[in-house]
Amino acid sequence: MASTMRNVMAIAGKELRSYFGSPVAWVLMGFFAFVFGYFFNVYLDYFVKSATQGGQFGPPPTTNVNNDMIRPLLGNTSVLILFLLPAITMRTYSEEKKSGTIELLLTSPLTDLEITLGKFLGAVGVYMGLLAVTVVYVAVLFGLGKPEWKPLVGAYIGLALLGSCFISLGLFVSSTTKNQVVAGFVTFILALMFWIINWFAESAGPQVGAVLNYLSVTQHLEDFSKGVVDTKHLVFYLSFIVFGLFLTLKSVDSERWRG
């Protein structure tokens, strides 16, 4: 067990090092900070305007920093990661397969699970770095006002889980191809599918519709941003992640047989 942990951390550390050793993580982080900052400004501006001007005509509207600013902001963030996370996961296996370093990993005394978990944690680590950027902005709000912390923490947990689902999906896709660009693109398409799958729910009839709604990754995000951490949604996200990792393991294993 101790050795499993050590091996997983060794791989995760190597992944993190290679993300931050190359421009990938920094470019993504910069881009993310820029776009998030833009949204932050837009929402802040809107929020301040509606809070101050509203009072001129009739009673002052009830404004709430959580509902009117933080929630839509983090909602936008979830769209943003749909684009960014495939760029993080696309290289995980593809690059190793292309350069032949996968041979080093697969001939080392590591189990496939340790390698996959290490890569997963490494990518999640970069993602946490991205989210940490947003914490800086949100902290500003705490400096200026009194947002409720519960829905905020809930929203972050939801975002973290959603992102981890995409990462798990991305690992699987990356493990099936040597081509990073293909891996990134396919991951994006698949993630998008899970994103919009509930759009078809209405026209699909009650039974299928319910299933499609359930499969939609965004449907489960809603409650988190209200500060409710529901087991139902936790189970959905966690099983999504586990299933993605399972597929990754199977894909790596079948690659061994096929050479």
Added chain:
Amino acid sequence: MIEVQHLTKRYGPVTAVDDVSFRVEKGEILGFLGPNGAGKTTTMRVLTGYMPATEGSAVVAGYDVFAQPLEAKRRTGYLPETPPLYPDMTVREYLTFVARIKAGKLSTAERNERVNNVMRKAHVDDMANRACGKLSKGYRQRVGLAQALIHDPEVLILDEPTAGLDPKQIMETRDLIRGLAGDHTIVLSTHILPEVAQTCQRVVIINKGRVVAIDTPENLTHQLKGAATIYLQVDGAGDAAEALQAVPGVRTVTVADQHGSRIGYEVESEENSDVRREVAQAIVGRGWGLLELRPMRMSLEDIFLQLTTEEQVQEAQHG
């Protein structure tokens, strides 16, 4: 130390390795010789646990590579055909990472010590802080070798360890490998023939996935020499072939080359009979000029070609 039995690997309809069996004793260097695509890399990949075999068994350092892969891998160092380097890492970072995943639990000091050790052994210590992606081919190969040594494995599996090196580096690498034998059991593959003769104690010649011959380089040379051939150059004879053919023990005479009045002959004699003296006598006795006389030793190259082409001929006959 290594025991391979009836190993077969198929990729769909293609049989890459077909019923290969061999064993390697502790401390021995075994050379795996064969043309490109003969199944050398596949065999090595099976031995290192990179891929499972379709049939057969392989035991490395006392552990079955299929049943107890982790134990076998812990005792095996592997240099794949392309050194598995991460271009962004420096040599030191890379070797530290490999030590982390291969050498098990070590204190930081111990790990650094190992990294320094293998860097010295593989002569890459002067590039310790250079990014792996910026290394020359020779250095890459040697960092790959350092990587294979980091957990002090009992068994070393080296896939074309000298490929892409310059002659000086090749010599150094061979010396290094020879120095490693004894402590380590080594299997190396190559398609360069002199390499086998110079480094290996035993040779497995493999062609089209099948083992064609296993023996020491000397025995292979000896065994296959069979009929000895000598080369001689005669001047002023016109045609000496008839006279040569008349010498007892001579089997065939062929004209090898001709420069004006100088004619070169290849004389093949019966097995185990040395006809040089009689041949010289026959030429000189007739008053011709004997310019050159030398045995044509069969090089490993000839043997290799002979073995692999024989195979083809047989196959053609069967087919």
